[in-house]
Amino acid sequence: MTQAVRHDSMRARNLGVVLHEIRRSGPITRAALAEITGLTKTTVSKMVGDLLGGGMVVESGALREGERGRPGTAVSLSGDRVAALGLEIGVDHLSACVVDLTLSVRLRRTQAVDNRSTSPVETLHHLRKLAHRAVDEARSKGLVIAGSTLAVPGPVDDGLLRAAPNLGWRDVRVGDLLDFPVTVENEANLAALGELWFGSGHDDFLHVSGEANIGAGLVVGGALFRGARGHAGELGHVIVSPGGPACHCGGRGCLEQYAGQEALLKAADVLGGIPELVERLRGGETTALRACDRAGQALGVALTSAVRLTDPGAIVLGGIFAPLFPWIGGRTRDMLTARLAGTRQAVPGLGVSRLGGAAATLGAAGQVIHRIIADPGAHLTTTRPGTA
Amino acid sequence: MTQAVRHDSMRARNLGVVLHEIRRSGPITRAALAEITGLTKTTVSKMVGDLLGGGMVVESGALREGERGRPGTAVSLSGDRVAALGLEIGVDHLSACVVDLTLSVRLRRTQAVDNRSTSPVETLHHLRKLAHRAVDEARSKGLVIAGSTLAVPGPVDDGLLRAAPNLGWRDVRVGDLLDFPVTVENEANLAALGELWFGSGHDDFLHVSGEANIGAGLVVGGALFRGARGHAGELGHVIVSPGGPACHCGGRGCLEQYAGQEALLKAADVLGGIPELVERLRGGETTALRACDRAGQALGVALTSAVRLTDPGAIVLGGIFAPLFPWIGGRTRDMLTARLAGTRQAVPGLGVSRLGGAAATLGAAGQVIHRIIADPGAHLTTTRPGTA
Incomplete structure (x- = not known):
């Protein structure tokens, strides 16, 4: 690995450290962030600037640090822009939910469909429509969907649903039947994560x-x-x-x-x-x-x-x-x-x-948010102005 | 959590980052470490100084960074001072080994003892003698034992060996029967770690x-x-x-x-x-x-x-x-x-x-080394001059 690549990966890590600290301690000033993280003030200011630009944090008024010194402008995690779409294909339903960066659930939609009697193409057609309606509704609230995860009832290898016996499906590359990028994941895993984050x-x-x-x-x-x-x-x-x-x-x-x-x-x-x-x-x-x-x-x-x-x-x-x-x-x-x-x-x-039937869908959306928070740099790179 | 405490924990984390980078990339200069970690040169120099003082790294000659600039003195991980003691109580044997900071095995000793017919006090008496001999031998090689872990054949809760049916022991606080600090851990866990690090x-x-x-x-x-x-x-x-x-x-x-x-x-x-x-x-x-x-x-x-x-x-x-x-x-x-x-x-x-019978003992010593590398600050604090 070259030093340039390692330098990049260290920058990405530090951006994650800064966002993590804002999430944990916000509202917090840039000076306090530099103090806590051990990074230089220049580095912290640059990173906070990037996060502000990406709508991931928001300035939230002045905060005085201790007894001395000028008050600094504090930043907090923002729930107003970055959001995630969680989807699920069940035996008898399709579900969607939207969760924002602060893990607040912004909308939930479920549609009764008997997927046992439909082909993958048909089911995914219904799911696509449901997803687009959810994205439109989220957009009307000022939210931008940064990514989506789909829960499916069977084991998944690199996006390939190996077998879903209750749907009668085998070796379906589910993501290829949708017109937006999606991470496909086993529903049992996502339901556990839903229980963790929302349960x-x-x-x-x-x-x-x-x-x-x-x-x-x-x-x-x-x-x-x-x-x-x-x-x-x-x-x-x-x-x-x-x-x-x-x-x-x-x-x-x-x-x-x-x-x-x-x-x-x-x-x-x-x-x-x-x-x-x-x-x-x-x-x-x-x-x-x-x-x-x-x-x-x-x-x-x-x-x-x-x-x-x-x-x-x-x-x-x-x-x-x-x-x-x-x-x-x-x-x-x-x-x-x-x-x-x-x-x-x-x-x-x-x-x-x-959580009833909502666990997997919530876990799906939550997973996207947690990935963004763990590596905000990757999210910022893919959402530079003009590419979002 | 106060900011002072968080600041301390961030310093400890950064020390770990610096040592990890030296281990991965050494020999490496302080300037390159600052570049890679994003920490200030002052911070890196102070940390490298602490690690040198603790015998965890060693200066290893000059290294020129790229085309420009003066050559800097490089540092590497040192196997010459900090070491760990791994111990095991088996049904029919006692074992000890010493592993240095670079994970080289420096000595191994096994003693046949039928522990089924002896009490915990007796068995631990034999183990104490074996351990002291190993420590003395390590010392004669210039090594200082920074810690030790003991593998026991049964589940352990916070240092309490709950049950070792093949020894006929129950609820034995094994560490209390030794005259040096030891982490007590289930042999199956340590054998797996031995397989990981040495297998x-x-x-x-x-x-x-x-x-x-x-x-x-x-x-x-x-x-x-x-x-x-x-x-x-x-x-x-x-x-x-x-x-x-x-x-x-x-x-x-x-x-x-x-x-x-x-x-x-x-x-x-x-x-x-x-x-x-x-x-x-x-x-x-x-x-x-x-x-x-x-x-x-x-x-x-x-x-x-x-x-x-x-x-x-x-x-x-x-x-x-x-x-x-x-x-x-x-x-x-x-x-x-x-x-x-x-x-x-x-x-x-x-x-x-x-690995034959050595897996658990090697895993025990390796665990100590890996803990030191993950948190060198804790090790340095406990081995300040005069307290070692």
Whole structure:
């Protein structure tokens, strides 16, 4: 690496340090920023100028530093211009949301579409229209969409959706079917990030999401754990019983065969989906109760292995497990306690996400904002006047 | 947080940035360091002076920067003074090693002791003597031990060894039985770090270690994944079959009940330990072969769940699985392929560690060095003249 390249990367890092400090401590003066960061005042002033020009910070009046000295003009993070678009393709819906640089949710739109019966081209056509409406609406509020992330229900390799069994899709390069740049990411990962940034306020947890697929996202110390290739958290294919029923993944006895939406509805003898199952559970129907009991037990086995391997601070159930929690949670919790309490100081708490279906979309938009804040230089480079 | 405190932490961070840059690019001049880091020349000179004073860097002759300007004196990382002590308590041995700031291994000592039949006090008495001999020997080479880490065969909470079933210990505050400060850490974590810093050169892998206990350490992007409380990687208690044999952890059907040393030797009908088992396997004894087959299968099930949850780049088998690999590895690999190949672009490779029994001790010493390099300020503060 040449010194010029390293110099550039150090400048980019310092710009990130300055923005991070403004975000944490703003309103704050340039003098205080130089003092805290150890950078020269000239460097700080130049960087604040760039951030002001990019609409990422805003001047917010004079601030006196200590007893002595002239008051300086303070700067703060601005929620008025830079924003991000979060999108989701679900089994029965498309969603969009816009979040600004201060992580305030500025708009949310959901559209009921049965994506099981439509092709990728059709679904993405609907999504494109939804996205454009959201961008237009954001623009009318003075916001500029700096980037977007799309949540999809399956594993993603470099933008390629490998498989989404509940949509019947395989190897779809989703981004190519949209007319704007988008980062494509697994919904379980994004839902965990949504829970982190917009949810319960925990910093360490395993978030379980999913409809047909059971996925999980592990957050440790406020960061998503992705594994070597971004496929960590495939809780649905943790083995509950090696001789159990065959799974579409090629294995046997995976969690999904006991607690996935399809297996659960089949065991409960329900045709009408989770709302109908909940109704029958409320009515105390034995078959439905037994199916949930079995699912809760299997979930307890898989989560025990997950706790052993990943040591989460807490477990947050989302997706179908949120509405089913009253009939599944108790059995799952008992299982975890029986198998973990003997050797652990603390068994991770088991709770329910409060974000409902919005977790993945919020996580998608939040991811864009967090990337901009971590590397504002890259954002400023791509949004120089005339190119935005 | 006050600005003074933040200022201090920023200074400490900058000192780390300077040392990191010297380590990566040395020999390098102060002028080039200022250029690359964006810090003022005064700040860089002061920091380099502190690092020279602490023996962490050394001046290494003049270096001309580009075409113009006077040649400046270059500095490099020094392996001549600051060093770390790595220690390990195993079932049948005690080990020590000394590693210098450049991560060169300067000495290694192992002592055969049957720690199953001794109390913590006795064992730690032997370890203390071994450690002092290693420190004296290091001193005779001009090295100063800046810190030490001790690997123990069980989970650790804040220095408290919670349980080491193969030693028969429970809730032992190991550090209190030594007469020098030591960080106590689970051997599976340290063995993974040893593999990272001194082993195969991979940056992303799951390292499986263990004797009676089966432990694992996950390294992702060159960093150990610890989980929320440092207990991640308890592979031995991943559930292979929920109705299987009772385990000392309180659960049933844990991997250790199929592939742990005790279970394996019992199933193979071997009294004399792993070397005897290997001998019988070489002789083609059916009971021994069957036991390994069963263990390999169980290891395959547990590792499938581990891959699903943590997505490691590769799997490296150490501990008892290294000598047993010829009789276990094939079955484990078949299991992984059968269960993962259908949904994954790549099934993680399965290999054997080349570090033998030294992985944890090397990881222990390496951890101290990496902490010093990440925060040289803390090291310099504790080793001011007169306090070393």
